[in-house]
Amino acid sequence: MTALRPLRRLAAAVVLPPLVPWVARWIGRQEARILRDGEPLPPGLLAYARDRLGVRAAAEVRVLVVEEVPLPVPPWARRLGGFSAPRSPAGLAALRGIYVRPPWRRDRGVLAHELAHVAQYERLGGARAFLRVYLRECMVEGYPFSPLELEAGAAGTEAEEWFAQR
Numbered sequence: 001m002t003a004l005r006p007l008r009r010l011a012a013a014v015v016l017p018p019l020v021p022w023v024a025r026w027i028g029r030q031e032a033r034i035l036r037d038g039e040p041l042p043p044g045l046l047a048y049a050r051d052r053l054g055v056r057a058a059a060e061v062r063v064l065v066v067e068e069v070p071l072p073v074p075p076w077a078r079r080l081g082g083f084s085a086p087r088s089p090a091g092l093a094a095l096r097g098i099y100v101r102p103p104w105r106r107d108r109g110v111l112a113h114e115l116a117h118v119a120q121y122e123r124l125g126g127a128r129a130f131l132r133v134y135l136r137e138c139m140v141e142g143y144p145f146s147p148l149e150l151e152a153g154a155a156g157t158e159a160e161e162w163f164a165q166r
């Protein structure tokens with residue numbers, strides 16, 4: 001991984017400028033679908049998102065349960081790009097929209113993980129700004145070691161503990 005880092009940086013510098021706007025438009029389309037068809041957060045999670053995760057638009061967030069979480073690029077292309085993301089993730093955040101698969105529809109850890117990504121979109125200033133950082137991290141550091149992914153992972157674990165105490 002370390003020896004490959006300069007190569008990964010180079011690949012990111014080449015691949016991301018055309019990829020980011022394309023994926024950002026895809027994210028925008030997914031958000032529109034989720035906001036149209038999804039459900040608002042349950043009250044406990046809404047308060048948690050607003051007060052503990054700092055999601056400014058928590059009341060506007062919608063969650064859409066889907067059998068398969070759609071992904072912007074096919075698995076072979078993700079491998080080619082160095083993305084080691086899971087083949088079929090439990091959830092995905094698209095701005096204020098969250099996709100979640102049926103087994104995790106009420107899983108506060110998974111939902112808090114995705115809500116942490118919603119907060120990251122807000123903090124970084126939208127889909128393009130988020131994707132510029134996030135996709136670069138995934139390509140250079142690898143998906144499990146991306147700082148934004150680690151932050152969301154920690155948020156999910158903290159939420160599980162927080163709700164388990166209540």
Ligand SMILES: [Zn+2]
Nearest residue numbers: 113117149152
């Ligand atoms: Zn994540």
